Structures are given as C-alpha cells and as structure tokens.
Amino acid sequence: AQSVTQPDIHITVSEGASLELRCNYSYGATPYLFWYVQSPGQGLQLLLKYFSGDTLVQGIKGFEAEFKRSQSSFNLRKPSVHWSDAAEYFCAVGPFGSGTASKLTFGTGTRLQVTL
Amino acid sequence: DAGVTQSPTHLIKTRGQQVTLRCSPKSGHDTVSWYQQALGQGPQFIFQYYEEEERQRGNFPDRFSGHQFPNYSSELNVNALLLGDSALYLCASSNLGADSYEAFFGQGTRLTVV
Numbered sequence: 001a002q003s004v005t006q007p008d009i010h011i012t013v014s015e016g017a018s019l020e021l022r023c024n025y026s027y028g029a030t031p032y033l034f035w036y037v038q039s040p041g042q043g044l045q046l047l048l049k050y051f052s053g054d055t056l057v058q059g060i061k062g063f064e065a066e067f068k069r070s071q072s073s074f075n076l077r078k079p080s081v082h083w084s085d086a087a088e089y090f091c092a093v094g095p096f097g098s099g100t101a102s103k104l105t106f107g108t109g110t111r112l113q114v115t116l
Numbered sequence: 117d118a119g120v121t122q123s124p125t126h127l128i129k130t131r132g133q134q135v136t137l138r139c140s141p142k143s144g145h146d147t148v149s150w151y152q153q154a155l156g157q158g159p160q161f162i163f164q165y166y167e168e169e170e171r172q173r174g175n176f177p178d179r180f181s182g183h184q185f186p187n188y189s190s191e192l193n194v195n196a197l198l199l200g201d202s203a204l205y206l207c208a209s210s211n212l213g214a215d216s217y218e219a220f221f222g223q224g225t226r227l228t229v230v
Contacts, residue, residue, distance in 0.1 A: 002157075032217055043120070043206055043221040044159070051217065077206050090158050094217065103149065104208075104219065106158030 002027040002093050005108035012105050014115050019108050021076040023091030032073045032094040034104065035065055039087045047089075050074065061085070086114045118143070120209050120222035128228045129197050137225045141209030147218065148190040150182060153173055159206055165190050169217040187193040194227075202229045 003026045025031060032051050036044040048059025050104045055067040074091060074095055088111050092104040121140045141148050147166045151159035161174040165184035172186050184190045190211075194201055204226050208219040 036221075041223075043223045043228075044208075045221075046218055049218065076150050092158075103164055103174075104151075104159075106159070108156075108158045 002031065002095075002105045004091050004093050004105055005106035006089075006110050008110045010109070010111045012113040013116060015083050016080050016103065019076075019078045019081045019112070021074065022091050022093075023074045023107060024072050025074065025091070025093045026030075026072065027093055030069075032071070033067060034092040034094065034111075035059065035063070035074075035076050035090060036090045036106075037087050038090065039060075044090065047076070054114055060085070081112075081114055083114045083116060086112055088112070117125055120220050120223050122205075122222035122225050124225060125223070126226045126228075127214045128230060130230055131197055131199060133197050134191070134193065135197060135227060137194075137205050137207075137227070138189065139192070139207030139209075139222060140189045141207075142220045145209035145211050145212045145220070146188055147212045148184060148188065149208045149210070150192045152176070152201075153204040153210065153224070155203070155207055162192070197229045199229050202227060 029072045034049045038044050047063050049059050050057050050067045057062050063078050065110040067074050079097045088109045090109045093106045120142050123138045149164040151163040153159040162176050168184045171225040179195045181193045204224040206224045207222045210219045
C-alpha cells in the first residue's frame with residue numbers, strides 16, 4: 001500500500017528566508033506526486049505535480065519540487081518565503097494512470113509559520 | 117467557472133443521526149471523489165464516483181455511502197453518526213479521461229457531531 005511521510009509537523013521561517021518541506025513516499029511503482037496548500041478553513045489548492053520527465057518541477061507562487069527516485073522523496077522548495085505563504089502543506093501520491101487525480105494518499109501535513 | 121462547490125459550509129449533528137453533504141463538480145469534470153480530513157490530519161480518501169457508480173473505495177465503513185447524479189453532482193451520506201465522524205469533508209472533481217491528472221477541491225463541509 002502506498003504511504004506518504006511528512007516528517008516535519010511544524011516549521012517556522014523568517015520572511016525572505018528559503019524554505020524546504022520534506023516528503024517521502026512509499027509506492028510499488030513510479031507514482032504521480034503532488035503538493036497541495038491549504039489555508040485555514042479552506043480547501044486544497046494544487047501547487048505542483050510530477051508525472052514523468054524533468055525531475056525538477058515548477059509550480060505556482062514561486063514553488064518548486066524535486067523528485068529523487070533513489071531517495072523516494074519529493075521535497076518542496078521556495079527561495080524566498082512571503083508572509084502569505086503561511087499555511088498547511090500536504091504532499092500526496094496517486095496511482096499511475098487514469099483515475100490518479102481522484103484517489104490520492106496524503107501525508108499528515110506540515111504547518112508553515114512565517115515570522116516577520 | 118464556479119469551481120467545485122460544496123454545501124452546506126458547516127453542520128452540527130447529534131450522535132446517531134444521518135447527514136447528507138452535497139458537491140457540484142467543476143464544469144467539464146465527470147468524476148467526484150470524497151475525502152475526510154480530521155483535525156490535524158491529511159485528507160483520507162472515502163470513495164470515488166464516475167458514471168453514477170462507486171468506482172473505488174477507501175477504508176471506510178458502510179455507514180458512508182454516496183450517489184452521483186446525471187449532471188455529475190454528488191452526495192455523501194453518513195448514517196448513525198459517531199463523534200469520530202467530526203471532520204472537514206472535502207469533495208474533489210476531476211476528468212477521468214484527461215491527462216492533466218489534476219483534482220480540484222472544494223472548500224469543504226465542516227461536520228461537528230455532538
């Protein structure tokens with residue numbers, strides 16, 4: 001069975017500092033990988049996704065993520081954090097093929113706090 | 117485009133009661149999935165509906181059931197509510213045949229069972 005681990009429950013960074021959120025997955029084959037962001041009381045917004053090809057993917061809001069097969073990781077990065085980035089971030093994995101988007105396995109999330 | 121809409125936004129029910137949550141998918145989407153997000157946890161997949169049938173199901177009891185209508189909208193029903201059913205229920209829509217593999221989520225329904 002697939003699983004996703006986000007080892008950091010809570011991270012605090014200063015505005016303007018760089019950010020890296022960790023994500024490790026367990027899956028029997030090459031998965032489809034996603035990062036979502038959730039603001040308080042809101043639904044989930046897709047930041048970026050990886051299916052194949054270039055292992056460094058660019059997303060919205062200046063985020064990027066790198067897929068490392070050897071480490072089963074898909075870490076999210078941002079060079080310079082803005083106060084508006086404070087939110088909960090979820091890494092998710094989906095099965096290969098059609099129907100991926102509709103059955104996702106999520107990690108437990110990392111809450112990002114940004115100090116001014 | 118209104119995106120994925122869910123109703124109601126908040127709901128308070130008593131243990132043992134039944135509840136129905138509703139979801140309208142994003143325009144052009146034919147697949148609806150439901151997720152339960154307990155406080156402090158990531159969303160957990162409940163089930164997926166496509167062509168008015170349940171296609172996949174997560175590890176949830178039969179108290180959780182659903183329906184999809186010809187216009188692709190969907191309902192989630194939970195019977196015999198337990199305190200542990202208190203959570204944010206998220207609906208996600210997607211297009212099964214699309215190669216974008218992207219699910220769009222609604223704002224969720226916050227269910228509180230007392």
